[in-house]
Amino acid sequence: MANLNINIGKLQLKNPVMTASGTFGYGPEFSDFFDVSRIGGIFVKGTTLRDRQGNAYPRMAETPSGMLNAVGLQNKGVDYFINHILPTVKDIDTNIIVNVSGSTINDYIETAEKLNSIEKIPAIELNISCPNVKEGGMAFGTSCLSAAQVVKEVRRAYQKELIVKLSPNVTDISEIALAVEAEGADSVSLINTLLGMAIDSEKRKPVLSTITGGLSGPAVKPIALRMVWQVANSVKIPVIGMGGIMNAADAIEFLLAGASAIQIGTANFIDPTVAIKVLDGINEYLDRHGFQSVTEIIGALEV
Amino acid sequence: MKKFMLDLIIKKNEVLNDQYSLLILSSSEKLPEMLPGQFAEVRVDNSPTTFLRRPISINYVDYEANELWLLIQIVGDGTKKMCELKAGNTLNLVFPLGNTFTFPENKDAKILLVGGGVGIAPLLFWGSYLKERGYNCNFVLGGRSKENLLQLCEFERFGNVYTTTEDGSHGEKGFVTQHSLLKASNFDYIFTCGPTPMMKAVAAYATQTKAFCEVSLENTMACGFGACLCCVTDTTEGHLCVCTEGPVFNITKLKWQI
Numbered sequence: 001m002a003n004l005n006i007n008i009g010k011l012q013l014k015n016p017v018m019t020a021s022g023t024f025g026y027g028p029e030f031s032d033f034f035d036v037s038r039i040g041g042i043f044v045k046g047t048t049l050r051d052r053q054g055n056a057y058p059r060m061a062e063t064p065s066g067m068l069n070a071v072g073l074q075n076k077g078v079d080y081f082i083n084h085i086l087p088t089v090k091d092i093d094t095n096i097i098v099n100v101s102g103s104t105i106n107d108y109i110e111t112a113e114k115l116n117s118i119e120k121i122p123a124i125e126l127n128i129s130c131p132n133v134k135e136g137g138m139a140f141g142t143s144c145l146s147a148a149q150v151v152k153e154v155r156r157a158y159q160k161e162l163i164v165k166l167s168p169n170v171t172d173i174s175e176i177a178l179a180v181e182a183e184g185a186d187s188v189s190l191i192n193t194l195l196g197m198a199i200d201s202e203k204r205k206p207v208l209s210t211i212t213g214g215l216s217g218p219a220v221k222p223i224a225l226r227m228v229w230q231v232a233n234s235v236k237i238p239v240i241g242m243g244g245i246m247n248a249a250d251a252i253e254f255l256l257a258g259a260s261a262i263q264i265g266t267a268n269f270i271d272p273t274v275a276i277k278v279l280d281g282i283n284e285y286l287d288r289h290g291f292q293s294v295t296e297i298i299g300a301l302e303v
Numbered sequence: 304m305k306k307f308m309l310d311l312i313i314k315k316n317e318v319l320n321d322q323y324s325l326l327i328l329s330s331s332e333k334l335p336e337m338l339p340g341q342f343a344e345v346r347v348d349n350s351p352t353t354f355l356r357r358p359i360s361i362n363y364v365d366y367e368a369n370e371l372w373l374l375i376q377i378v379g380d381g382t383k384k385m386c387e388l389k390a391g392n393t394l395n396l397v398f399p400l401g402n403t404f405t406f407p408e409n410k411d412a413k414i415l416l417v418g419g420g421v422g423i424a425p426l427l428f429w430g431s432y433l434k435e436r437g438y439n440c441n442f443v444l445g446g447r448s449k450e451n452l453l454q455l456c457e458f459e460r461f462g463n464v465y466t467t468t469e470d471g472s473h474g475e476k477g478f479v480t481q482h483s484l485l486k487a488s489n490f491d492y493i494f495t496c497g498p499t500p501m502m503k504a505v506a507a508y509a510t511q512t513k514a515f516c517e518v519s520l521e522n523t524m525a526c527g528f529g530a531c532l533c534c535v536t537d538t539t540e541g542h543l544c545v546c547t548e549g550p551v552f553n554i555t556k557l558k559w560q561i
């Protein structure tokens with residue numbers, strides 16, 4: 001069996017398979033299906049300074065090989081997370097990483113500060129790429145200037161591993177990645193969802209209450225793979241890849257393109273045990289090709 | 304209650320008419336315990352346009368025969384492909400999901416179960432449960448036409464059955480809430496599942512007559528077990544997931560305009 005350990009900056013992973021924010025709850029939702037401690041990490045739901053109700057129903061539309069969501073960061077706020085949710089996940093023996101969102105730079109800073117002192121949380125993922133909120137969110141992640149500014153401010157307030165989650169809704173994602181790297185991001189993760197739309201022709205109405213929403217699932221995989229490859233070839237910090245991963249072969253493609261680890265999102269809804277299958281599949285692939293360590297395939301694409 | 308992902312075997316596909324099928328599923332192992340009101344998320348393998356699982360109510364469980372029943376109405380390709388399955392095929396389910404109905408406090412409570420269309424599905428299991436525990440149920444089942452009235456013989460095993468059809472082809476003509484039984488009697492407990500306008504009319508009747516009333520919602524879902532937050536309904540406690548806090552809700556909790 002090959003060595004699956006991998007480091008993302010200061011963050012140590014027992015393996016490169018993690019689950020994406022907003023698609024895995026807080027972890028316990030999946031514990032009936034498999035031992036969630038076996039995976040490399042769990043990115044919990046987007047967390048904000050204060051309680052958010054999210055957008056009105058309907059928030060979901062199925063699309064060809066994917067789905068649109070417009071959840072809008074429903075969560076009970078960072079204090080509730082620390083006081084009530086964290087105690088229920090503290091025994092999960094893997095990295096619990098909080099996805100931090102905000103409407104203003106101050107929101108991001110205050111939320112990050114509160115999480116900095118929490119021992120169980122080794123990293124945060126700065127979500128500057130949510131397409132489903134009116135203020136903040138993606139607005140920060142679609143210009144180099146604002147992305148750099150929010151990362152700079154949060155960097156001052158947060159000492160542990162700072163992962164910045166990038167938006168694919170930009171012309172040149174490498175530019176944004178370079179901008180956040182320059183301001184002290186320890187790593188980047190990509191992609192968040194692509195802005196999309198669905199219409200009910202019978203009713204002549206949008207399907208989602210917010211009209212537009214974020215596209216995820218296999219439909220976005222080729223775009224995600226291209227962006228991971230571009231970013232991995234531009235920055236020096238580690239890259240975490242995601243977007244449409246349904247099986248081990250998909251995950252391996254992201255590793256070959258230059259991702260040091262991957263996250264699985266939408267696939268968890270269809271097969272709640274998919275993360276374990278991806279992990280076993282990566283193992284099998286490494287053995288079959290005679291690799292001693294997963295690090296040997298990271299960025300090993302031959303072009 | 305522990306959730307499972309299992310491949311079940313189709314023992315029988317009973318085609319009820321061109322719109323509805325009853326899938327009788329079984330397993331080589333003992334089926335897990337399930338409660339009335341709960342549902343399964345069904346994977347549809349042979350439909351290229353069906354990406355997500357489909358939520359389907361547990362229609363009935365026969366633990367002795369180790370059978371689980373799903374009643375399916377064809378509305379799109381996912382449900383169409385489910386109805387095309389044959390005995391011996393397998394169907395992958397994530398279940399049991401969601402909550403259950405509330406037991407009435409005393410055995411002499413006057414209980415009414417109101418179902419419309421395929422919304423009758425969870426009421427059969429609930430009716431069987433109530434009957435087994437010594438309660439008496441009245442069912443008012445409605446549909447557009449007699450083709451939309453399903454499983455009437457099954458319901459008759461568990462209580463008194465009354466029907467309505469919009470075209471008058473079976474039972475009283477009109478909507479379920481116009482049935483004479485509702486005018487003639489008062490009920491302590493009302494449980495309902497069906498199209499939203501029907502459930503709202505039942506909720507209005509329950510409010511007027513001061514009955515305890517629970518409805519089973521059918522919001523669109525992506526996961527079915529609390530991971531995505533796509534299925535919310537607005538309640539007095541804010542947005543709650545229909546898949547974990549429901550699908551059964553007391554009407555006093557819902558922010559419905561009735």
Ligand SMILES: Cc1cc2nc3c(=O)[nH]c(=O)nc-3n(C[C@H](O)[C@H](O)[C@H](O)COP(=O)(O)OP(=O)(O)OC[C@H]3O[C@@H](n4cnc5c(N)ncnc54)[C@H](O)[C@@H]3O)c2cc1C
Nearest residue numbers: 357358359360374375376378379380381382424521522523
């Ligand atoms: C908790 C729960 C229990 C359910 N129980 C049953 C059941 O026992 N038997 C049964 O036949 N159906 C049940 N449904 C509804 C069923 O899930 C949908 O009909 C199914 O998902 C449609 O899939 P499709 O691929 O055939 O149609 P699609 O192609 O997805 O949709 C076809 C049409 O149906 C509409 N539709 C899709 N999903 C829903 C929905 N959830 N509610 C209302 N309209 C919808 C769409 O808007 C569209 O117009 C239940 C739904 C929920 C949430």
Ligand SMILES: Cc1cc2nc3c(=O)[nH]c(=O)nc-3n(C[C@H](O)[C@H](O)[C@H](O)COP(=O)(O)O)c2cc1C
Nearest residue numbers: 020021022046069127191192216217243244265266
């Ligand atoms: C229902 C849903 C909710 C999501 N919520 C969040 C969130 O709160 N924060 C975030 O950064 N990304 C969120 N995402 C995006 C995912 O984390 C991921 O970036 C995206 O779905 C692409 O991966 P996938 O194709 O494997 O799903 C959400 C995605 C879905 C489908």
Ligand code: FES
Nearest residue numbers: 524527529532546
């Ligand atoms: S359907 Fe995913 S949380 Fe309810």
